[in-house]
Amino acid sequence: MLDEPVSADQEITALAQALAAQGRHPMLVFNHVGDLGVQVVTNVFASRERVARILGTDVPGLHAQYQLRSRQRTTPRLVEHGPVLDLVQRGDQVDLRQLPMLRHFESDRGPYITNAILIAEHPDTGVGNMSYHRSMVHSPTEIATSLHSRGDLWRLAQLAKERGQVLPVAMVIGAHPLIMLAASARLPFDADEREVAGGLLGQAMEVIATPCHGLQVPAWAELVLEGVIDPMGFAEEGPFGEFTGYSSDRSTNNLFRVDAVLRRRDAILVDVLGGNSAEHLNLARIPRESEMVEKLRERFASVTALHYPTSGTHFHAYVALKQTRAGEARQVMLGLLGWDPYLKTVIAVDPDVDVTQDSQVLWALATHFQPHRDLLVVEGLPGSALDPSASGEGTTSRMGLDATRGPDFKGVLAVLSSEALTRAAAILAGLPRGS
């Protein structure tokens, strides 16, 4: 917790980056940020240890625990009152210029809401969707946002457009971390992330109905904006510092008209650090990794470990497997490249290589991989619209690099005898620390 005043303009990102450079990923709480007048909390998801703890497990158990809990879907419980209804502003009272917001990078178009969870409901079935969308103030009553990942909210907006309607939406800014985690999951169109939130929480998520459109939003949220996305509207936004580490102006430029602002009396701004921060990457990928590990293991019993390295943003994965038949590594890599919407590069290694260590995977690549034999490339697939190297439509190629040793490999590992290792450990134990 920091009492020292900091600016709302980039200083929080700079502080978090400086800590990350030292290998430190604490949750950050700021009491005095510019003239925002609210406490700011950020970097909650920057440490996998912390996310695991919130889920009641440790890092090795993270994926299995996420899958287990997220499957215990629980219908939200509608309540009459909740802290988010402390203050309700409607009509002329709405002035979005009063929202607490941070500017994360110099290259950003302005201050952004990076933790904007948009909730919408299917007009016929009522099935809800939660997803994140970077957002900036367009006018006192309008927000400009981007649906570039073209997930379920995009589909709902298209449906509204076809029917000549607007799409009621609520933007949740600040909720329980497990609700935030559920919102980043990519579920089938007929599944509701609010039920997954209940599973992760271990109890139904309490929701209130928003006053104008009756959307079910977390009763304990810090701040909620409700209104409509006008599918025919246009509001320019971006550039914005994205998870790739690049500033991106690739946007669908959607217009969100705000009818009401709901907030707790003691609302805090819960921010998600932008750019290729550990926070953004963990939040976005823990549900995806968990789903992929399970899918892979169901089909390929040979898979022993899977890791998405931070160095590869969302585009790289390392998979370890104990091959039982020729070509198995290729098949596993093709499965992963096909299932995961973002992946561009998968490297397969043997189980003795620690996939959580970039250096070990790169050593396996350096010593086991023959490009003419072990590389597979698939072209012309949909990829991330934000990959600066992809085409404007987000088309990408994907590759698998088989860095397993294979049956004909002749290398002999240079190893040490257990006596030498034991003796070295004993000598080191006798030396003063630091000498």
Ligand SMILES: Cc1cc2nc3c(=O)[nH]c(=O)nc-3n(C[C@H](O)[C@H](O)[C@H](O)COP(=O)(O)O)c2cc1C
């Ligand atoms: C912190 C964060 C920010 C994100 N920002 C955006 C964004 O600005 N636009 C977008 O289309 N997707 C964004 N995404 C990705 C979607 O929210 C995510 O893919 C979501 O799971 C889509 O879910 P859906 O398919 O259920 O709609 C973001 C994800 C995270 C975790």
